[in-house]
Amino acid sequence: MIILNVIRVYAGYFFLIIGSLFLFLGPLGILRFPDVYNRLQAGTKSTTLGAISALFGIGLLEPGWLGKIVILILFILLTNPVSSHAIGRSAYRSKVPLCGKSVVDKCEEEHIYKEAK
Amino acid sequence: MRHIFALIVVGTLGLGLFYTLSHIPFGKGLSEVSKYYVENAIDKNDPHAGATNIVTDIVVLYRGFDTLGEVTVLFLAATGLSVFFFGLKKKEYTCEPSLIVKRGTGIIFPFILLLGVYIFVHGHLTPGGGFPGGVIIATGVLLIYLCCRDYKAPHSLFKVIEGSMGTLFVIVGLIGLIVGGSFLFNFLGAGKTGELVSAGIIPILYIVIGLKVGAELSGLVKDTMEDV
Numbered sequence: 001m002i003i004l005n006v007i008r009v010y011a012g013y014f015f016l017i018i019g020s021l022f023l024f025l026g027p028l029g030i031l032r033f034p035d036v037y038n039r040l041q042a043g044t045k046s047t048t049l050g051a052i053s054a055l056f057g058i059g060l061l062e063p064g065w066l067g068k069i070v071i072l073i074l075f076i077l078l079t080n081p082v083s084s085h086a087i088g089r090s091a092y093r094s095k096v097p098l099c100g101k102s103v104v105d106k107c108e109e110e111h112i113y114k115e116a117k
Numbered sequence: 118m119r120h121i122f123a124l125i126v127v128g129t130l131g132l133g134l135f136y137t138l139s140h141i142p143f144g145k146g147l148s149e150v151s152k153y154y155v156e157n158a159i160d161k162n163d164p165h166a167g168a169t170n171i172v173t174d175i176v177v178l179y180r181g182f183d184t185l186g187e188v189t190v191l192f193l194a195a196t197g198l199s200v201f202f203f204g205l206k207k208k209e210y211t212c213e214p215s216l217i218v219k220r221g222t223g224i225i226f227p228f229i230l231l232l233g234v235y236i237f238v239h240g241h242l243t244p245g246g247g248f249p250g251g252v253i254i255a256t257g258v259l260l261i262y263l264c265c266r267d268y269k270a271p272h273s274l275f276k277v278i279e280g281s282m283g284t285l286f287v288i289v290g291l292i293g294l295i296v297g298g299s300f301l302f303n304f305l306g307a308g309k310t311g312e313l314v315s316a317g318i319i320p321i322l323y324i325v326i327g328l329k330v331g332a333e334l335s336g337l338v339k340d341t342m343e344d345v
Contacts, residue, residue: 075228082221089215 012060019054022046035099036091044084051076154179167306167316168241176246177319181301184322185286187248188329192283195333199340207344214264222264229257237327241316247323251330258335262342269343275336282329289318289325 029042052073059069092107147155158166158174166174176184236243237250261268293302305317314320 078221078225082217085215086218093212 008060008063012057015053015057015060017057019050019052019057022050022053024050026050034101036096037088037098037102040084040088040091044080048076048080051080166303167310168319169311170244172244173241173246173316173319177241177322178301178303181290181322184326185290185301188283188286188326191330191333192279195337198337202340207342210266213266219264222260226257226260229260230254233257233327233331237323238320239313240323240327241319242311242313247326248330250323250327251332252334254327254331255334255338259338259342262338270335270339272336272339275332275339278332279329279336282325282332286322286325286329289321293318 023046026042026046029046030039033039033042055069055072055076059066098105154171154175158171158179166178168174168177233250233253235250236245236253237247240246240250258270262270290301293304294300296302296304301318301322303317303319309315
């Protein structure tokens with residue numbers, strides 16, 4: 001039982017550190033990446049994982065809060081990808097150009113948003 | 118030249134403000150009002166102050182008349198904006214919102230309403246209260262507008278809620294005036310601090326404010342998104 005508790009606490013710290021690492025890397029990516037789409041990836045993917053991981057770590061450290069934290073994680077899983085999808089889609093539809101180094105544009109190739117162009 | 122002029126104006130204003138404000142004592146002892154709050158709300162000498170934090174007690178009980186003023190200011194601002202937007206042609210959207218956004222909104226909308234209601238019902242127990250709760254409800258309405266292009270909000274319902282809630286606020290205050298001798302007197306007593314049904318009129322007022330602000334801002338969202 002004590003062993004389990006120790007594992008729980010260390011796993012909690014592990015998830016907290018992973019979460020803070022990703023929450024640090026997200027803003028760094030927003031500063032470093034060249035265009036909207038890359039920045040969107042840094043700003044939303046890493047914060048989704050970072051927030052979920054940090055919250056889960058807190059939940060492991062304080063088991064009484066785990067129920068609320070599961071609800072919070074579900075909320076982030078539901079809203080963060082949807083909102084980043086909406087931002088990316090509207091950026092593409094209002095013809096924000098890709099950066100010069102990008103080589104693949106699947107939407108262009110497959111004419112997904114052809115009617116908007 | 119313009120920048121230098123602006124710099125001079127801002128610098129003079131800043132120096133003047135700093136000079137004037139530095140004469141006002143700050144952090145040296147408590148003023149009369151602060152002493153009253155400390156004795157009555159923090160030390161719980163007042164049998165009518167029943168919220169779990171002092172800010173709620175001050176904002177809703179001791180300065181409830183102020184809050185009525187704030188609600189009025191918000192009402193005036195919303196009315197002014199709707200006058201401004203009246204007859205203005207709104208932007209036409211060229212494309213439908215994507216399926217993902219529509220589905221996501223369908224899932225998240227009831228929970229947004231629930232969160233708003235939760236926040237203003239628990240106004241006397243948690244940080245929050247009527248204004249944030251109402252704003253959250255209005256964001257839900259905005260989300261519906263963003264994902265359904267042909268949605269029409271029930272404007273008359275908003276107006277009815279807004280008006281009746283404003284009247285209810287004043288009626289609660291007047292009952293306090295009749296029973297206790299002062300406007301917004303807490304005629305229900307404090308009850309047991311920390312329970313959902315406690316703190317007398319604070320939850321009533323917060324529900325009133327929450328519904329009023331929610332209806333008002335939803336009407337505002339409607340005015341900005343629809344052709345009137």
